[in-house]
Amino acid sequence: MEAERRVGVAMDFSASSKNALKWAVDNVIRKGDxxxxxxxxxxxxxxxxxxxxxEVTGSPLIPLSEFSDPVIMKKYGVTPDAETLDIxxxxxxxxxxxxxxxxxxxxxxEKLCEAIDNIPLNCIVVGNRGLGKxxxxxxxxxxxxxxxxxxxxxxxxxxxx
Numbered sequence: 001m002e003a004e005r006r007v008g009v010a011m012d013f014s015a016s017s018k019n020a021l022k023w024a025v026d027n028v029i030r031k032g033d034x035x036x037x038x039x040x041x042x043x044x045x046x047x048x049x050x051x052x053x054x055e056v057t058g059s060p061l062i063p064l065s066e067f068s069d070p071v072i073m074k075k076y077g078v079t080p081d082a083e084t085l086d087i088x089x090x091x092x093x094x095x096x097x098x099x100x101x102x103x104x105x106x107x108x109x110e111k112l113c114e115a116i117d118n119i120p121l122n123c124i125v126v127g128n129r130g131l132g133k134x135x136x137x138x139x140x141x142x143x144x145x146x147x148x149x150x151x152x153x154x155x156x157x158x159x160x161x
Contacts, residue, residue: 004032008124010112010142011037011101013081016127020157021084024125025091028155035091036061037084037101038115038124040108041077057118058104058111064092067101076103109145116152123153 007028009021021037029035054060059076066072068085078101088099102119104111116124128143143156 004034005030005122006034006036006119008036008038008115008119008121010108010124010126010146011039011084012108013039013079013084014127014129016129016157016159018084018087018127019159020125020127021087023157024155025087025095028123028125029091029095029097031096033095033097035088035097035099036119036121037067037088037099038112038119038121039078039101039103040111041103041105043105054103055105058102058115061100061102061119064088064099064101078103108142109149112142112146113149113151116150121152123155124150125155125157127157128159 007024009017009024011017011021024035062072062076067078067080068089070079073079080101091097092099102115104115112124112126115121124146126143126146128141143154147154147156
């Protein structure tokens with residue numbers, strides 16, 4: 001019997017990250033996997049005491065039953081939307097996978113690479129915003145950084161126009 005896989009999906013609740021989540025559920029996730037949504041919050045979005053506890057390792061793994069609860073998620077500064085909750089609830093039920101969320105605070109590029117090692121993930125799926133060459137050069141590309149610096153296989157799901 002194969003060991004369980006931990007499949008990460010970078011999740012900021014944008015259209016491109018939801019597209020990446022749908023793609024991961026349709027193409028990567030299989031029975032027995034752990035689907036882990038990795039959300040990166042800006043450093044200023046935290047309560048001082050909790051951040052000090054989770055600064056290095058991120059939040060604990062938050063099960064689907066808890067991250068579906070807005071009261072619980074308020075303390076993390078994250079509000080999952082109905083579409084994302086529907087996608088992961090359906091995946092949990094139909095594909096028989098366990099779904100978790102893990103939240104980090106800081107630079108998304110660096111924290112996604114740290115998440116790969118800290119969780120640890122077998123692979124990660126990230127969306128891209130479809131930036132042009134100039135904007136990507138000025139603003140930087142999270143997906144490009146993770147592809148070049150992540151320690152596991154990285155799949156970039158292209159932005160749909």
